[in-house]
Amino acid sequence: MEKTDILAKLPGAFTESALRQEMITHGKFITVNKDDTIVREGQFLDFLPIVITGEIRVFQQKEDREILLYYVREGQTCMMSLSAAYFSQTSTSYGVATKPSEIFVFPTRLVNEWQLKYSSWNAFLIQTFRSRYDELLGSFESVAFDPIDKRLLTYLKNWAQKENSPKIVISHQNLAYELGTTRVVVSRILKGFEQQGKVKLFRGYIQLK
Template sequence: MNRLRESLPFLNPELLERIEESSSTMQVPKGTEILREGQYVKVIPIVLSGLLKVVSKFGDKELLLYYIRPKESCIMSFAASLKNDPSRIHAITEEDSEILLLPSDSVSEWVRQFPSINTLFYQQYDLRYSELLDTISHVLSNKMDIRLFDYLKERSRVTNQNPIKMSHRQIASELGTAREVVSRVMKKLENEGKVLQHSSSIEILGGD
């Protein structure tokens, strides 16, 4: 209960008890897909520790939509569960993670009984909407070097890692582009003194 209070301090104490009774906690290894497109949402994740990424897939490419950090949830899973619609996204652990799984049937009931739970999802909606607008703006307006460097800085921030251990192929997949494009632009960023490429990682040196 103390762990739940720390993670979700704005929730009604009775609701916290219901969550503790009805929900389960999972230790999920890095790289595990916990939700896929077309799957009906039976549980809604809240990250207690670690990191999830949410992506849309288009053939063999994927576009990173947003990250889910500790004390956050997935608003798209929440919306799909309330409407009993299949998921339109994939959610994958980026690190070894501890995840609280709220049963979607119970959440539908809690939304009516405990208005405080809406605070969680209203906050998530506002946050994700802003992040999706930023993603669209990057795709439509920015050159690839700006998109790539901003992506690396955000990745470093949410994972608290620098250097970042990622391949050019992984980065290309999340940005919805080709590996050759990433390799070419990464070399440009390196020549500009913004990054330093190691054998299996990329170090951010600075720059706007």
């Protein structure tokens, strides 16, 4: 890919042209396939990824259960990597591409350098910390206070809104993973929703009504 093309794909948030030039000079452009693992638990991070296109799912895993933390979408970066960039640490989460994605990666040492030189980079970092924190707080509140059926319905509605379609393409098993529960529980609750007329169930997808 040409450098000018990469430039065009960089989030518009980076206003300083000197910064954009540095990003192109030092960054490395990589593409990943669906289900490729970008970051795994325990991995030492010496790079910071910014998603150009596609989506990375960031989650935690304990034994055979996992739970969704958040998604990294276009123009965003991974909180765990950013964190590790400041204080050399290993990741406590997994990052897996949910679709074919293009990612721009930088050596972590630049994260600090740029912060002092470029205010738009600094704003990007603060914005990232802040929004990831809010997201996590939201998840926390939800797990701490809300019963699973409510969380499940919220998840479905969010999906439908995000995709702008009432057809939610996901298996019960994967829904269970997202919410940190089990397949049987999800099937049971969904069947309840169907009887209440809230959804219609099909193999491989759910129609929100």
